[in-house]
Amino acid sequence: MALTFYNTLTRQKEVFQPLDAAHVRFYVCGSTVYDLPHVGNARPVVVFDVLYRLLRRLYPRVTYVRNVTDIDDKINARAKENGESIRDLTERTLLAYQADMAALGALTPTVEPRATEHVAEMIAMTLTLIAKGHAYLADGHVLFSVPSMPDYGALSGRNRDEMIAGARVDVAPYKRDPADFVLWKPSGADIPGWESPWGRGRPGWHIECSAMAEKHLGHPFDLHGGGLDLIFPHHENEIAQSVCAHQAPFVGLWLHNGMVEMNDEKMSKSLGNVLTVREMLGEAPGETIRLTLLTAHYRQPLNFTRDSLSQSKQVLDRFYRALRPHRALVVPDDLPLPAGVLAALEDDLNTPQALAELHALATDLNKAASEGAKVEAKAALLGGGSLLGLLAADPEAWLRGGATTSGLADGEIQALIDARIEARGARDFQEADRIRDRLRRQGIEIEDGPKGTQWRRVG
RNA sequence: GGCCCGGUGGCAGAGUGGUCAUGCAGGGGCCUGCAAAGCCCUGUACGUCGGUUCGAUUCCGGCCCGGGCCUCCA
Numbered sequence: 001m002a003l004t005f006y007n008t009l010t011r012q013k014e015v016f017q018p019l020d021a022a023h024v025r026f027y028v029c030g031s032t033v034y035d036l037p038h039v040g041n042a043r044p045v046v047v048f049d050v051l052y053r054l055l056r057r058l059y060p061r062v063t064y065v066r067n068v069t070d071i072d073d074k075i076n077a078r079a080k081e082n083g084e085s086i087r088d089l090t091e092r093t094l095l096a097y098q099a100d101m102a103a104l105g106a107l108t109p110t111v112e113p114r115a116t117e118h119v120a121e122m123i124a125m126t127l128t129l130i131a132k133g134h135a136y137l138a139d140g141h142v143l144f145s146v147p148s149m150p151d152y153g154a155l156s157g158r159n160r161d162e163m164i165a166g167a168r169v170d171v172a173p174y175k176r177d178p179a180d181f182v183l184w185k186p187s188g189a190d191i192p193g194w195e196s197p198w199g200r201g202r203p204g205w206h207i208e209c210s211a212m213a214e215k216h217l218g219h220p221f222d223l224h225g226g227g228l229d230l231i232f233p234h235h236e237n238e239i240a241q242s243v244c245a246h247q248a249p250f251v252g253l254w255l256h257n258g259m260v261e262m263n264d265e266k267m268s269k270s271l272g273n274v275l276t277v278r279e280m281l282g283e284a285p286g287e288t289i290r291l292t293l294l295t296a297h298y299r300q301p302l303n304f305t306r307d308s309l310s311q312s313k314q315v316l317d318r319f320y321r322a323l324r325p326h327r328a329l330v331v332p333d334d335l336p337l338p339a340g341v342l343a344a345l346e347d348d349l350n351t352p353q354a355l356a357e358l359h360a361l362a363t364d365l366n367k368a369a370s371e372g373a374k375v376e377a378k379a380a381l382l383g384g385g386s387l388l389g390l391l392a393a394d395p396e397a398w399l400r401g402g403a404t405t406s407g408l409a410d411g412e413i414q415a416l417i418d419a420r421i422e423a424r425g426a427r428d429f430q431e432a433d434r435i436r437d438r439l440r441r442q443g444i445e446i447e448d449g450p451k452g453t454q455w456r457r458v459g
Numbered sequence: 460g461g462c463c464c465g466g467u468g469g470c471a472g473a474g475u476g477g478u479c480a481u482g483c484a485g486g487g488g489c490c491u492g493c494a495a496a497g498c499c500c501u502g503u504a505c506g507u508c509g510g511u512u513c514g515a516u517u518c519c520g521g522c523c524c525g526g527g528c529c530u531c532c533a
Contacts, residue, residue: 011463029533037533044533074531156528158462205531227533228464234532258464259527268532295482296472300465301526311471311483318482321496344473352473356481366497429492436494447495454496 003058003346005223006299008231008254009155013348016253018222023061025217026051027251029209029226029234030112032069033093034078037100038274039289039304040227040260040267046290046389047257047298047349048225049106053387054345057337065216066109067209068094070116071202076191086192090116100277103286104293105389113212115203119194121211122203125245126183126196134244135183139174142184142198147177149240155254156232181237183207206237210245213238219246225255228299229266258301260293267304275304285398288313291390294351315355316390317399317456319381322362324395325451326378329371335383345387358384399456408442417446417453 003016018024028048031041048066055062070090079086102108115122126142129135134148146152153159171178182204187193193200213221219242226235235254242250259266262273280289283306291312296302340357344350361384365377385391400410408416416435423431436446439455446455 031533032531041533072531156462158529228527229532231463232528233530257533259533261526264525266527266532270530270532300472303471305471308471315482350473352471352481356473359481363498424492427492433493440495445495447497448491449496456496 001343001346003054004348005253005255006348007252008256009252011157014253016223018059019220021059023063024055024059024223025063025065025221026055026223026225027065027067027209027213027217027221028109028224029230030066030068031097032072032074033090033097034072034075035093035269036276036278037097038267038269038276039280039293040274042101042104042277042289043260043293043298043302044225044227044257045101045106046104046293047351048255049389050294050345050349050351050387051225051255052107052109053389054349057387063111063217064109065111065113065213067212068097068112068114069205069208070094070114071119071192071208072205096278100281103281104277104290105287105392107389111216113216115208115212118208118212118215119203121215122207123184123194123196125207125211125214125241126203128245129183129241132244132247134240136176137198138176140186140199140201141174141182143175143180144183144237144240144244145176146179146181146240149244151243152179152240153236155239156236158232181206181233183241206234207241209234209238210241214242214245219248220250220252222251223253223255224251225257228256228258231256255298257298258296261301261303262305264301264303280309284309284313285316285401287390287393288316291316291355294388295355297352298349315359319358319362319385319391320393320395320398321456322365323378323381323391324399324454325449326365326374327395329375329378331375331379331382335386336379337387338380338384341384341387351388354384354388358388358390401457408439408444413439413444413455417455420446421453 004013005016006012007014028044031037045066048064052062052064075086075090079089082089126135129144130137130142133145135142135144184196184198184201184203184207186199186201191202193202213224224235239250261267262275265271265273267274277289288309292304292308293302295308295312338357338361340360341354344353344357347353358381361377361381365374365381368374368377382391416439420432420435423429423435439446443457443459444455445458446453
């Protein structure tokens with residue numbers, strides 16, 4: 001099956017045709033580093049991590065760029081509020097972000113460019129836009145002239161008049177057109193600023209992505225991703241800048257993930273209904289959070305609840321239970337790509353379908369009779385899992401390290417199990433059941449099998 | 460107000476013009492000393508009203524409901 005994606009630009013599914021089949025290049029909007037990332041911030045990271053894993057298996061070389069926004073007025077405000085330097089705030093937050101995303105099983109992108117390290121490129125692009133008549137200087141600001149670009153609005157599917165009609169914000173008096181947006185703005189002495197041809201100032205929000213994408217991926221490149229809420233104005237403006245600076249098409253394929261919701265409402269800091277990834281990592285393994293983010297198709301809204309988290313934990317338990325008895329079976333390092341999982345992901349990253357395939361593979365493994373069938377089934381399950389960034393943990397460790405902290409240490413558990421085995425050997429089932437009940441009350445479930453008694457923590 | 464998206468069985472959540480999602484929960488069986496796990500079987504689901512069709516949950520239109528964007532936002 002051909003790799004297919006729903007393109008926001010055309011609002012239909014299209015077969016993916018890389019500009020260079022030897023080297024696929026894509027860009028995803030990352031995070032503004034002023035606060036701990038919440039679960040909503042994590043969704044694009046996990047979703048596009050699956051995309052990255054898929055592309056790496058399909059193409060010889062993939063460059064994945066995810067930016068770090070460390071110039072932003074919210075950062076300035078937060079640093080002032082905290083009484084710490086901007087550098088300290090962004091450094092600390094970036095480290096937390098990277099740690100949290102790694103805990104969710106996200107691979108490190110090829111490049112994580114920072115805005116502060118690309119101001120020169122942004123100034124250069126701004127100069128180009130002025131030279132080409134797409135930007136102008138007004139009241140110390142450099143503004144992009146939206147009317148200078150006839151195609152403006154193609155991504156969000158709105159025309160300029162509609163935008164102006166629906167505008168809910170006062171238009172800055174220095175704008176020639178209400179839709180114009182800032183490329184560069186002046187900085188007062190108490191705000192970070194960089195020297196520029198227009199005096200000391202700082203870049204507008206959108207220009208960083210245009211400049212960093214160009215630097216690390218060239219122009220044009222294959223695919224651009226981000227949250228649905230970035231379509232307008234961020235991505236629209238990014239397109240305008242890049243297209244006008246180059247007088248050439250920018251990106252043909254745009255992917256946008258749906259929002260994470262709580263109580264059917266978008267999770268966002270401004271609404272105050274956020275759960276941070278860090279908070280959730282205290283309640284559930286990162287892999288459980290990751291799976292939860294993959295249970296719905298990436299373009300659908302995802303209602304995030306503790307209940308959905310425990311559902312995901314149950315699913316992972318099922319997979320790891322299937323794998324547990326086969327620890328000794330050696331599978332190839334180069335895991336196979338199960339056809340069903342691959343086909344599901346090639347169809348616009350249909351992760352729910354891919355998970356259904358994983359369930360079928362787990363059933364296959366549970367039913368496998370011969371040694372050869374077991375090896376094959378185990379490799380398939382792990383291979384499918386790796387494409388989704390799942391099932392890399394040691395099954396025994398996963399099952400014994402459940403969500404709740406039992407009062408019993410592993411040694412104590414084993415001692416009780418040994419005692420129970422002895423009782424069973426003596427056919428003292430009353431004693432054996434008493435021990436089992438005691439373990440169960442401590443959150444330990446035991447299973448008697450042909451290879452002896454195994455246990456796991458439930459919760 | 461403008462632009463966009465969605466409403467699937469108890470829950471989560473894919474998908475399809477006419478036999479199946481999948482998982483959890485529920486019911487029955489096999490296995491087990493009993494369990495647990497596993498395996499097998501098990502569900503009159505597709506917001507509503509019309510239209511197209513031999514046939515619609517799936518296509519089209521109206522309506523109702525929910526969400527997103529239009530301002531920072533993943």
